[in-house]
Amino acid sequence: MDREEYVEAVLVAVESIPPGRVATYGDIAEYVGQGGPRQVGAVMREYGGAVGWWRVIRASGIPADEVVDQQIQLLRGDGVRVTNGKVNLREVRWNPEEQ
DNA sequence: ATCCTGACGACGC
DNA sequence: CGCGTCGCCAGGA
Numbered sequence: 001m002d003r004e005e006y007v008e009a010v011l012v013a014v015e016s017i018p019p020g021r022v023a024t025y026g027d028i029a030e031y032v033g034q035g036g037p038r039q040v041g042a043v044m045r046e047y048g049g050a051v052g053w054w055r056v057i058r059a060s061g062i063p064a065d066e067v068v069d070q071q072i073q074l075l076r077g078d079g080v081r082v083t084n085g086k087v088n089l090r091e092v093r094w095n096p097e098e099q
Numbered sequence: 100a101t102c103c104t105g106a107c108g109a110c111g112c
Numbered sequence: 113c114g115c116g117t118c119g120c121c122a123g124g125a
Contacts, residue, residue, distance in 0.1 A: 004101080007122090023108055029121095039106035044106050044123050064106035071106090 006034055010043045019078045021094040022087055024059040031096050054078075055094075061087040083084040 001009070006087050009032045017023050025037035025044075030042075043063070054074035057063055062073035062085060072082050080092055 028108090036123060038105060039107095039123095041106040042122075048106080053106085057105080057107055066106055 001034055005040070006032070007043050007047060009034070010040055011051050012045060013049075014044075014053065014056055015053045016096075017052060018093045019052075019055075020080060021092050022055045022057050022075065022080065022089070023094040024089070025056060026059055027094065027096075028056060057087055057089075058091070061089045 010028060013028050013031045014023070023031075025040040028040045029036050037059075040056070043055055045066075048056075054063075054067075054071045055078070057071070057075075062068075068085070072085065075082055075087065080087060
């Protein structure tokens, strides 16, 4: 799998996250089966604009520093509760299986 | 090959 | 809950 295919795979995975749910960088990496959380982050930085990048969040439930404000707004737009700058993953974490 | 860097994550304190 | 440390995986210099 070359880099371009990898990027595609990641973007497809991100697009499959339903509004109202979120996935962590690690979740996407695991789903794609290649690379790690940092690679997913790199793809978001570069091509996130093409998909629902704001539905990808850190495992801590706190958005990446670079985009924290906008990500919170967009998530709220999806109906996701954000308390004290943090998302409760236990209730909105995306589960690829239950698709 | 080597070093540095990073939209990350698990762990220990 | 906040922090520092270390592991991880690639890309670019």
